[in-house]
Amino acid sequence: MIDLTYQNNVAEIVLNAPAKLNSLDEAGIAELSRAYDEAASKAATGAVRALVLRGEGRAFCAGRDISGVEPATDDAVAYLDGLVTPLLRKMADFPAPTFAAAHGACLGVGLGLLVATDVVYVADTAKLGSPFANLGATLDSGGHWLFTERLGAHRTLDLIYTAELMTGADAVAAGLFSRVMPAEELLPRTRETAQRVASGATGAFRASKALVASIRDRRLGLWDSINEENTAQGVLCSSEDYAEGFTAFQEKRKPVFKG
Numbered sequence: 264m265i266d267l268t269y270q271n272n273v274a275e276i277v278l279n280a281p282a283k284l285n286s287l288d289e290a291g292i293a294e295l296s297r298a299y300d301e302a303a304s305k306a307a308t309g310a311v312r313a314l315v316l317r318g319e320g321r322a323f324c325a326g327r328d329i330s331g332v333e334p335a336t337d338d339a340v341a342y343l344d345g346l347v348t349p350l351l352r353k354m355a356d357f358p359a360p361t362f363a364a365a366h367g368a369c370l371g372v373g374l375g376l377l378v379a380t381d382v383v384y385v386a387d388t389a390k391l392g393s394p395f396a397n398l399g400a401t402l403d404s405g406g407h408w409l410f411t412e413r414l415g416a417h418r419t420l421d422l423i424y425t426a427e428l429m430t431g432a433d434a435v436a437a438g439l440f441s442r443v444m445p446a447e448e449l450l451p452r453t454r455e456t457a458q459r460v461a462s463g464a465t466g467a468f469r470a471s472k473a474l475v476a477s478i479r480d481r482r483l484g485l486w487d488s489i490n491e492e493n494t495a496q497g498v499l500c501s502s503e504d505y506a507e508g509f510t511a512f513q514e515k516r517k518p519v520f521k522g
Contacts, residue, residue, distance in 0.1 A: 264278070264279055264280045264290075264291050264294055265277070265278065265279065265291065265294040265295050265297075265298050266279050267298045267301060267302065269305070269310075269311065271458060271461065272310065272311060272312040272313065272461040272462070272522070273311070273312070273313045273314065273315060273454070273457050273458055273461050274302040274305065274306075274311045274313075274314045274315070275314070275315045275316075275317070275454075276295070276298050276299070276302065276314065276315070276316050276317075277317055277318070277319055278291075278295070278316075278317070278318040278319065278323070278324055279319045280319075281318075281319045281320020281321065281322075282320075283325070283328060283330070284320070284321065284322040284324070284325035284367070284368055285318040285319065285320065285322055285323065285324040285325065285373070286324065286325045286326055286327060286328035286329075286330075286372075286373075287324065287326075287327060287328055287372055287373075288327070288328040288331070289342060289346060291328065292342075292346045292347060292350055292372075293346065295350060296346075296349070296350045296353060299350070299353050299354060299357065300353070302314055302357070303353075303357055303358060306357065306358045306359045307358060309465075309521070309522050311359055312359050312360075312460075312461040312462075312463075312465045312522045313359055313360045313361070313362065313457040313458070313460045313461035314357060314359060314360070314361045314362065314457070315361075315362050315363070315364065315453055315454060315457045316361065316362070316363045316364070316376065316380060317363070317364040317365075317450060317453070318365075318366070318367070318373075320367075321366075321367045321368075322366070322367030322368040322369075322373075323363075323364075323365040323366055323367055323368065323369045323373055323376075323377075323389070324368070324369060324370070324372065324373025324376060325368040325370050325371070325373060326368075326370045326371025326372045326373050326374075326394075327342065327371055327372050329398075339400075343403055343404070347372055347375065347403075347404055350379075351375055351376070351378070351379040351404065351405065352379075354376065354379035354380060355379045355476070358469060359461075359465055359468070359469070360381050360382070360457070360460050360461075360465075360468050360472070361380045361381045361382070362380065362381065362382045362383075362384065362453050362456065362457045362460075363376065363377050363380040363382070363383045363384070363453075364384055364386075364449050364450050364453040364454075365377055365383055365384070365385045365386065365389050365391075365431070365440070365449075366385070366386035366388070366389050366431075366446055366449055367386070367388070367389060367390065368389075368390050369385070369389055369390065369391045370390070370391070370392070370393075370394055370428075371394070371395070371402075371403060371404060371406075372403070372404045374391060374404060374405070374406050374409070375403070375404025375405045375406065376404075377440065378404070378405040378406070378408070378409050379405070381472060382441050382456075383440040383441050384440070384441055384442050384443075384444060384449060384452065384453050384456075385431035385434060385435060385440050385442075385443050385444075385449075386431050386443070386444065386445070386446035386449045387430065387431050387432045387443050387444065387445055387446065388430065388431060388446055389430065389431030389434070390428040390429070390430065390431075391428060391429045391430075391431070391434050391439070392422050392426070392427060392428035392429050393406060393410075393422050393423045393426060394426050394428070395423070395426070396423065396424060396425070396426040397426055401423075402423055407419070409439065410422060410423075410439075413437060413438045413439050414437055414438075414439075418437075431443045461522075462520065463520055463522075464504040464505075464508060464518075464520045464522070465504075465520070465522035466499060466502050466504055466522065467499055467504065467505075470495040470496075470498070470499060471495075473495070474488070474491055474492060474495060477491060503521055504518075504520045504521060504522070507519060507520060507521075508520070
């Protein structure tokens with residue numbers, strides 16, 4: 264169900280269950296978590312300097328696989344709090360830049376996977392939103408935070424109450440994700456960007472990733488954010504990539520970063 268490959272310092276994780284739109288049951292979540300663990304171990308050695316997440320077939324991920332769930336005995340908290348949330352935290356903490364190529368259905372847990380990824384590129388025909396009104400359940404996996412943060416309370420509850428879905432173009436126009444592109448260009452352009460980033464100053468990228476997370480989660484103000492930037496810059500200035508970047512600029516050549 265989950266494939267993991269490596270090429271030129273880029274790890275690619277593929278949700279590969281197209282017959283069920285890459286929906287994830289407990290075993291699938293555990294397998295995906297293990298894939299991130301393996302890729303993170305290589306990132307710690309510098310062998311992986313960027314990661315791409317994508318789905319095979321017609322959809323990125325349609326959410327939780329509920330085909331075999333018995334509502335009367337379902338333990339949603341065990342699935343979400345015990346499995347999904349730890350995975351999302353692990354994804355968000357991945358020690359290198361992460362990218363997602365999202366197409367087709369991106370719902371429920373699938374939407375959460377995007378929330379936990381650094382940069383999300385979506386196909387113009389992607390479908391995002393909250394279909395849970397039709398299930399008697401509520402939006403999960405960070406969906407309430409994402410929509411309220413970017414769309415405001417009124418639009419969020421409109422999407423939840425009506426179960427209407429947004430296109431990828433609408434989602435990017437509303438500020439949910441990074442860029443929208445034609446479906447046929449989505450994967451090659453995502454891969455190309457990840458490959459380019461993987462040759463960059465990975466340590467500096469990690470510092471920015473941590474700063475953005477602090478601003479988001481701790482609601483840092485301007486001056487607190489500047490203080491953290493200054494500290495991060497002080498750490499970076501003793502790195503090989505910092506020296507290489509300045510030297511390359513002074514020598515009017517392209518830098519060669521080691522990450």
